[in-house]
Amino acid sequence: MTMRLDYLSIFPAYFDVLDISLLGKAAVNGLVEVHAHDLRDWTHDRHRTVDDTPCGGGAGMVMKPDPWGEAFDEIIGTEPDSSVHVIFPSPSGAPFTQSAAQELSSAVRIVFCCGRYEGIDHRVIDYARSMWTVHEVSLGDYVLNGGEVAALAITEAVVRLVPGFMGNPESLAEESFSAGQDGLLEYPLFTRPVSWRGLDVPEVLMSGHHGRIAKWRRDESVRLTCERRPDLTDSDFGVPH
Numbered sequence: 001m002t003m004r005l006d007y008l009s010i011f012p013a014y015f016d017v018l019d020i021s022l023l024g025k026a027a028v029n030g031l032v033e034v035h036a037h038d039l040r041d042w043t044h045d046r047h048r049t050v051d052d053t054p055c056g057g058g059a060g061m062v063m064k065p066d067p068w069g070e071a072f073d074e075i076i077g078t079e080p081d082s083s084v085h086v087i088f089p090s091p092s093g094a095p096f097t098q099s100a101a102q103e104l105s106s107a108v109r110i111v112f113c114c115g116r117y118e119g120i121d122h123r124v125i126d127y128a129r130s131m132w133t134v135h136e137v138s139l140g141d142y143v144l145n146g147g148e149v150a151a152l153a154i155t156e157a158v159v160r161l162v163p164g165f166m167g168n169p170e171s172l173a174e175e176s177f178s179a180g181q182d183g184l185l186e187y188p189l190f191t192r193p194v195s196w197r198g199l200d201v202p203e204v205l206m207s208g209h210h211g212r213i214a215k216w217r218r219d220e221s222v223r224l225t226c227e228r229r230p231d232l233t234d235s236d237f238g239v240p241h
């Protein structure tokens with residue numbers, strides 16, 4: 001099954017990067033199909049205008065609904081289809097999570113709508129909700145200048161979970177936030193040389209004693225999670241608060 005990814009943006013060149021690295025390989029393998037579009041291709045005035053002043057006043061500019069609607073008609077179609085996932089990155093969206101990435105990794109089609117200026121006329125999102133499955137998502141509590149960087153991050157989080165994408169699917173099991181880690185942060189990683197600039201790999205990891213190694217790793221995950229992400233800990237870990 002090929003996953004089709006479309007990106008609508010006034011800066012489509014942001015998505016040229018998807019032709020390289022792992023994503024490039026996936027595209028070559030036919031796992032993923034990437035199409036970036038310039039929203040200005042659906043304007044009709046000499047200045048290719050995509051924005052206007054906000055109704056009700058206020059600073060900055062808002063993206064006009066017309067170009068989005070015409071782009072949707074051409075790129076997605078004019079018939080409702082709940083199998084199409086339309087993502088609007090937004091500071092006011094729901095936090096994007098690993099479980100959301102997991103769910104989206106089985107989608108046949110994802111369309112990323114990358115806003116700029118102060119944002120997109122809300123009727124665009126309302127119209128999209130009437131037609132497709134819409135996700136308004138935030139990457140975190142900080143403000144970007146547009147949705148493109150968020151779309152790239154979401155793309156990477158989703159595509160790496162597509163079956164057949166990662167060479168070694170086992171590596172997915174032991175990551176932070178992956179279900180296998182019980183929602184704990186990943187333990188510290190080490191490789192050779194055993195001693196480097198006076199810093200040594202923890203002895204337990206060189207002991208060959210798998211039980212001790214597993215315990216050390218679990219203890220480190222719990223310690224790190226309590227220190228850095230108390231929001232992820234709950235009474236079920238049996239972790240002393």
Ligand SMILES: Nc1cc(-c2ccc3cc[nH]c3c2)n[nH]1
Nearest residue numbers: 090091115139140144145146147
């Ligand atoms: N998590 C997060 C998303 C954004 C974002 C997303 C889209 C637009 C469009 C104009 N400014 C934007 C900012 N900032 N931070």
